[in-house]
Amino acid sequence: MDKRNLISGLFFLGFSAFVAVSSIGLGIGRLTNPQAGFMPFWTSLLIILFCLILFGQTFANRSGSAGRADSWSQVHWHKSMLAAGALCVYMFLLPEIGYLAATSILMLALFKLSSMKILPAALASLLTVILSYALFSFILNTPLPRGMLGF
Amino acid sequence: MDALNGLLYGLSVAFEFHNLGLLLAGCLLGTLVGVLPGLGPVGAISILLPLTFQLPPAGAIIMLAGIYNGAMYGGSTTSILINVPGEAASAVTCLDGYAMARKGRAGTALGIAVFGSFIAGTVGLIGLQLIGGPLSVLALKFGPPEYFAIILMGFTFIVYLAQGSMIKAVLMALAGILLSLIGLDPITSEQRFTFGNIHLFEGLSVVPLAIGLFGLAEVFVNLEKTAPARVLQVKIKNMFPNKSQWLRARWAIVRGTVIGFFMGILPGGGPVLSTFMAYGVEKRVSKHPEKFGHGAIEGVAAPESANNAAASTSFIPLMTLGIPPNVVLAVLFGAFMIHGVTPGPLLMTQHPEIFWGVIASMYMGNVILLILNLPLIPLWVQVLRIPDKILYPLIVLFCLLGAYSVHNSVFDIGVMLLFGMVGYLLNKFDFEPAPLVLGFVLGPLFEVNLRRSLLMSQGSFAIFVERPIALVALIVCVILIILPFIQAIRKTSRPIS
């Protein structure tokens, strides 16, 4: 039995139950005049239906494979988490200190994370950030976010 | 003016020195923005629009059309190389294109994409030139019920997008529909699921979502591997498709072209839908459907051809009716207007130099882009030689620039990041992102056309069977759903030899 199907199925059930309840709040309307909740309501009901089928399949296949063994173990999943974390921090820094500064920091962190030495990492991040900034600002005329320092 | 004389006249316009230069510039720039994810032809054309104010109308339109075509060629490059779809229409190309690249066949994938694009783009132009008028009349026949039926047909292609569990693929598509419903209700303009956030008023945009699900998720999945699967441990084999690959891709290109040709004319999500349809059809007719998703060349050739054929034929409603069928052509429509030219039924008689000049320049643009893109392939493949520790951070930078440049919005970077993490989890839980993108693209079209149809018919479903086009499309739908079941039953009832 693949436990992952149960977890994902439960998530979908919760998700669609929330949508279905909110849809009723939006108003489902009648066929002559379907309202805003019409589409989300029926879609979430379909999701619930298919979740139940997925559960049925999973239980019927009790003896089957337990899923990929390597999905969490045997990997450095903290690396992906760190990268995602760095991007989260970046999101908040970007509007404050502008593209050039924020992205330099992000790239430095990412290069470090993929085990580069500090020196080439610093060089590489400065280079990529300045090049991308130049490309967008001067050739493509698309302004990248400026921070409080004006760049 | 008949078609041949018109074309000759158009060529004489397009071959004028400054027009040729503008076409070349347009193609080059289009290729550049096509390769960069996010900033697609819409962005590029609108940025250049003010610069074309000083140009004569024909030259300006020729250049802007060149950008559009160039972007269509370049769109698949990042999908194939680094799994980052630059636009919704190249999301399908990720499936087999990236798989091919991982097997060292990036050159072949890029090559077949370019050749497929060239053939399909040219065929589309011939169609535009010869039967544009009648076709546009047909396109107008598509009202809400007809769209509803076609989109329903599009949904049946989920069956062919699924590589693993069918149930999970359906769940993904349904989740995609729900995500697409965030934002303003298309009929009543109420807010749905926006939680008061103004960035959600118009819903999530598809490009950051697709870049996150495919590109960023792929980086996350690869970052954590102990011994990173070297993209280029594998030797890069031949740069261009060889004879046997050609033979396999040949019919895929033809079928992709036909599908793209007709879908491109329809106002609304034509090109995107055509790529999903072309992919589904290939998998359906293939003798080895199990190879799809693991680097089947047909899986690159068909959607790329469909995409470009649709790009060519989408000019039909613009040039003959004055109706731009997609966002890019809406910007181009603006460009026509700015230059005092009104696209529509009178274009051919009032401004023959523009009508024929643009068509002729698009033929030439296809040739220029073929010549331009082929030598680029070996260069692109070198990207894969970059060591992972440098490549992955660069891909992340690419993803976030792409997400940002769609709407110049930091919020979109957040959307991309969120869906990067979602894509990472989907991978862990054995779900596939492609059906989600399909659901996301088709969801709003499905809803709005269903509700408009019901408004028109005052709540009666009879409207879908009373109109011939809708009826035919619905019958095809039913057949497409039932066929796999019949085959499955046949297979099981047949004694195992």
Place this chain on the structure above:
Amino acid sequence: MKNHSRFFVAAGVIMLVVISLICSGPAWAEYPDRSITVLVGFVPGGSMDLSARALAKSAEKILGQPVMIENKPGGTGTVALAALLSQKPDGYTLCATPSSVLIRVSQQQKVPFKPFTSFKTVIGFTEPQLGLVVKSDAPWKTLKDLTAYAAKNPGKLKYATTGVGSTTHAAVEEIASKDKLQLIHVPYKGSMEALTALLGGHVEFAALTSELVPAVKSGQARLLAVISEKRSVKYPDVPTMKELGYDFANDAVFAIVAPADIDPAVMKKLEGVFAAAAKNSEYLETLDRINMIPVYYDGRAFDSFLRKHWKIINKSLIASGAIKEAATKPE
């Protein structure tokens, strides 16, 4: 190794400082000493974007500094206005917006600004050509023909508009309520989609914005009435809705606004510059090509325009059931 990395960090910091100095420039120079950005809350290529670009181009000749358009689409135009308020009110960032975002969208959705008081209007410069059209092979020659037919055939006529609660929808609602007609509304997203539906024969008539002009010009559609205070210069023979007895006129004027706490001296300069820019002949020619009508509202006139139409729209939105009360307080 350590020394090297310190060196590079220091070098990086110095570089950033240098760049910031170059970009920010001296603070004491006279306004404007660098380029001005005009935010547009819609995608490029639409009538809001094109008309703002045309005016910006005309203004930069007078200002002597580049005036750049930056598209910030989203939130039905409200994202750009919110973004304007997050910038310094130094006159280097402005926003081009249709009045409908301030008075119509703000009533339908809760927005993070006060439509009457968060902004000062530099200029109201143009409005789209609104009108009621039928297909050119339709039997109705005048609006009266159409309403007479609709009165005899209740629930038969379908019409397309640019969306529920839009100006075009409100215009037809006004006709329907005055003549007590029973019509079927099929809302579309934007004028182009609605025009497509009309030309395909999926609806009998449509209320459209500027996109109607090329279709009327090419003979695909017939204009029955224009929705504006005065008759259109382009169509002197077509009556306005007001002349036909319906108390309704266009409430969509495109304007350039600045944050309310802008320096009055800078504001005065901007007002002068844009008023002059709106008289430029090349600009007027561009407006005509994109089928927009030039108008002129100064700050005060635009403010009273907003207040007047806020009330009218409020009444019509509540009457059509779209809202129960305005989602945003205007001041």
